[in-house]
Amino acid sequence: MKNEILITTAHLVKKFPIGGHFFTALNDVNLTIRAGEFTGLVGPSGSGKTTLLNIIGALDNPTEGVAVVMGQDTKTLNHKQAARLRSECLGFIFQTYNLLPVYTVFENVEFPLLLLGIASSDRKKSVMKALEWVGLTDKVSSRPSQLSGGECQRVSIARAMVKRPKLVLADEPTANLDAANSHNVLKMMLQLNREMGTTFIFASHDEKVIGYLRRKIGLTDGKVVEDKIISTQNHEESETPC
Amino acid sequence: MIRFLLKGLLRDRNRSIFPVLVISGGVMITVLFYCWIFGVMGDVTQTSAKMDTGHVKIMTQAYADIAGQMPNDLALFGIGEMLSKLRQEYPETDWVARVKFGGLLDFPDEYGETRAQGPVFGIGIDLISPESTERKRLNLEDALVQGRLPQAEGEIVVSEQFAVDLGVNIGETATLISATANGSMAIHNFILVGTVHFGVAALDKGAMLADISDIQYALDMEDGAGEILGYFPNLIFDEKRAYAMADQFNNAYRAVEDEFSPVMLTLKDQSGLGAYLDMVDFYIFIFLFGFIFVMSLVLWNTGLMSGIRRYGEIGVRLAIGESKGHVYSSLIYEAILTGIIGSAVGTALGIGISYYLQEVGLDISGMTQSSTMMMSNVMRARVTLPAFYVGFVPGLLATALGAVISGIGVFRRQTSELFKELET
Numbered sequence: 278m279k280n281e282i283l284i285t286t287a288h289l290v291k292k293f294p295i296g297g298h299f300f301t302a303l304n305d306v307n308l309t310i311r312a313g314e315f316t317g318l319v320g321p322s323g324s325g326k327t328t329l330l331n332i333i334g335a336l337d338n339p340t341e342g343v344a345v346v347m348g349q350d351t352k353t354l355n356h357k358q359a360a361r362l363r364s365e366c367l368g369f370i371f372q373t374y375n376l377l378p379v380y381t382v383f384e385n386v387e388f389p390l391l392l393l394g395i396a397s398s399d400r401k402k403s404v405m406k407a408l409e410w411v412g413l414t415d416k417v418s419s420r421p422s423q424l425s426g427g428e429c430q431r432v433s434i435a436r437a438m439v440k441r442p443k444l445v446l447a448d449e450p451t452a453n454l455d456a457a458n459s460h461n462v463l464k465m466m467l468q469l470n471r472e473m474g475t476t477f478i479f480a481s482h483d484e485k486v487i488g489y490l491r492r493k494i495g496l497t498d499g500k501v502v503e504d505k506i507i508s509t510q511n512h513e514e515s516e517t518p519c
Numbered sequence: 520m521i522r523f524l525l526k527g528l529l530r531d532r533n534r535s536i537f538p539v540l541v542i543s544g545g546v547m548i549t550v551l552f553y554c555w556i557f558g559v560m561g562d563v564t565q566t567s568a569k570m571d572t573g574h575v576k577i578m579t580q581a582y583a584d585i586a587g588q589m590p591n592d593l594a595l596f597g598i599g600e601m602l603s604k605l606r607q608e609y610p611e612t613d614w615v616a617r618v619k620f621g622g623l624l625d626f627p628d629e630y631g632e633t634r635a636q637g638p639v640f641g642i643g644i645d646l647i648s649p650e651s652t653e654r655k656r657l658n659l660e661d662a663l664v665q666g667r668l669p670q671a672e673g674e675i676v677v678s679e680q681f682a683v684d685l686g687v688n689i690g691e692t693a694t695l696i697s698a699t700a701n702g703s704m705a706i707h708n709f710i711l712v713g714t715v716h717f718g719v720a721a722l723d724k725g726a727m728l729a730d731i732s733d734i735q736y737a738l739d740m741e742d743g744a745g746e747i748l749g750y751f752p753n754l755i756f757d758e759k760r761a762y763a764m765a766d767q768f769n770n771a772y773r774a775v776e777d778e779f780s781p782v783m784l785t786l787k788d789q790s791g792l793g794a795y796l797d798m799v800d801f802y803i804f805i806f807l808f809g810f811i812f813v814m815s816l817v818l819w820n821t822g823l824m825s826g827i828r829r830y831g832e833i834g835v836r837l838a839i840g841e842s843k844g845h846v847y848s849s850l851i852y853e854a855i856l857t858g859i860i861g862s863a864v865g866t867a868l869g870i871g872i873s874y875y876l877q878e879v880g881l882d883i884s885g886m887t888q889s890s891t892m893m894m895s896n897v898m899r900a901r902v903t904l905p906a907f908y909v910g911f912v913p914g915l916l917a918t919a920l921g922a923v924i925s926g927i928g929v930f931r932r933q934t935s936e937l938f939k940e941l942e943t
């Protein structure tokens with residue numbers, strides 16, 4: 278299972294119409310991502326990281342080429358099928374957390390399970406478990422506005438992980454966090470990656486993130502300019518006794 | 520899931536309380552306006568019908584042409600026979616004869632010299648016969664201020680205001696100076712037995728009521744009357760019936776070349792009342808539509824604003840795996856829910872206030888002092904069945920439509936664009 282291919286992109290091109298012409302945000306991207314990876318899309322601002330994550334997450338369609346995610350060509354999916362793919366297989370973590378402000382921590386984490394139609398008692402168990410992973414069991418009934426940034430991001434990790442998706446897409450998850458919180462959150466994700474085999478794809482230009490990656494895909498002007506496996510002898514191995 | 524969405528709705532005031540307030544405000548004003556206009560319009564019709572036009576009225580053609588001048592020289596004669604014929608042919612309609620006249624009412628002192636004198640508008644009606652329906656129709660018992668109503672020949676009542684202005688008291692002799700049906704001077708003595716307050720400015724300035732037989736005698740028009748009025752049951756004007764009756768009557772009795780032949784006119788045909796009522800109808804129509812239109816725009820905009828404001832939330836929900844159809848229908852159900860609650864609250868408030876205005880009324884006598892229109896000094900709203908839906912339906916439709924239109928943005932946009940809007 279470990280080497281199962283989750284994502285392939287072939288000759289992926291994304292163009293955005295700007296004024297009269299088109300702006301090419303992704304240019305001939307060819308990638309294969311396997312189950313269990315902890316991979317980062319790294320590159321300067323505007324290099325196309327978010328665009329690529331959106332296409333992988335079936336939130337956006339490529340202009341040319343194909344993206345096959347868990348065996349499904351995202352271009353052929355209708356609204357409903359794309360929603361089902363996201364609901365059943367994908368978790369999202371955003372730079373700005375994007376928690377629903379009117380709901381409590383518990384309810385925010387519960388939401389993906391509601392969409393999956395999971396029974397109330399099972400939901401409760403799963404939510405509490407996910408909040409345990411991120412160490413927020415004492416904040417279940419707080420509102421997002423009552424939490425710190427780090428706590429918010431931990432809630433959003435719990436929300437992404439609660440349904441135990443195969444793949445988590447994290448767009449600049451540490452950009453709004455201080456160093457201590459960043460490391461904290463990254464360690465948490467690495468641990469989930471190891472313990473549950475969840476595949477993580479990050480978009481980031483944060484050095485702290487890069488330090489944790491096991492594969493780094495460099496993007497510049499929409500092109501893949503670097504793709505390397507980083508040795509597992511990284512510092513986090515010594516720091517995180519599992 | 521529904522519980523989850525409801526929780527969100529209740530906690531987010533921008534989505535619940537604010538739209539409900541806007542909707543209920545708009546609906547309330549619509550309902551209130553409708554009831555008010557309906558009440559006022561109904562009152563004008565009712566008052567005119569009672570005091571002046573009847574639901575249908577028979578006059579000679581010549582009289583009808585200049586009815587405003589009360590030309591009793593052009594009056595109908597042989598009305599006894601005509602009345603019994605009408606009562607036979609249209610037994611459901613109540614037929615009464617009236618003589619309207621103008622003149623001077625003179626109150627002499629003990630030497631027979633004029634002590635006080637004023638112009639009056641007079642109506643001779645069936646006041647004293649035991650089967651009289653007019654006392655009740657004109658609500659005279661309640662209108663009485665001083666003294667009593669005429670019970671015998673030779674007795675009159677006048678407007679309270681008129682009596683006060685002239686400084687006359689009940690029990691005094693009043694001499695009517697007017698013109699007979701054949702154009703000579705008429706002088707007749709009455710005894711003032713009471714004063715009334717009609718609550719209609721046009722009459723309270725100076726009106727006298729006498730029994731019709733006294734007036735026929737005084738104006739030398741035995742078995743004659745200026746007008747025969749027909750009233751439908753329960754004083755409800757039925758336009759169709761009135762026109763049908765008038766057509767039938769005119770075909771049978773009217774001779775175009777004979778200006779003394781009778782003609783029947785409906786309430787709407789008389790003294791511009793029809794034009795007035797049509798105009799009011801038209802304005803109600805314009806107002807309601809204008810209002811509904813504006814309200815729809817406001818509510819649509821409210822829907823739009825909260826829709827746009829929520830693109831971020833919607834983007835996240837989509838990213839987490841909710842389908843666009845589900846998000847869209849939840850937006851619409853939400854709008855329907857707030858629409859129903861807002862419209863119900865607005866309708867309840869509108870009807871509540873209208874009901875109060877129906878029972879208590881609004882005294883506008885200050886504004887009607889110089890009015891010659893037959894309208895009450897106390898205007899009242901009237902709560903009718905349509906009041907329950909004239910506001911409710913558009914309130915609900917406008918809200919739902921607002922959500923339908925603003926929600927289209929959810930479909931039109933790429934999902935990634937939706938939540939880009941919340942990242943910035």
Ligand SMILES: Nc1ncnc2c1ncn2[C@@H]1O[C@H](COP(=O)(O)OP(=O)(O)OP(=O)(O)O)[C@@H](O)[C@H]1O
Nearest residue numbers: 293294295300302321322323324325326327328329
């Ligand atoms: N909807 C859009 N319309 C037009 N241009 C777009 C759109 N979305 C992205 N772009 C452009 O595509 C390019 C890549 O954008 P993208 O958001 O993928 O960059 P990024 O690598 O995520 O940058 P950052 O690190 O700042 O988040 C940018 O130049 C951006 O201006």
Ligand SMILES: [Mg+2]
Nearest residue numbers: 326327448480
């Ligand atoms: Mg980005």
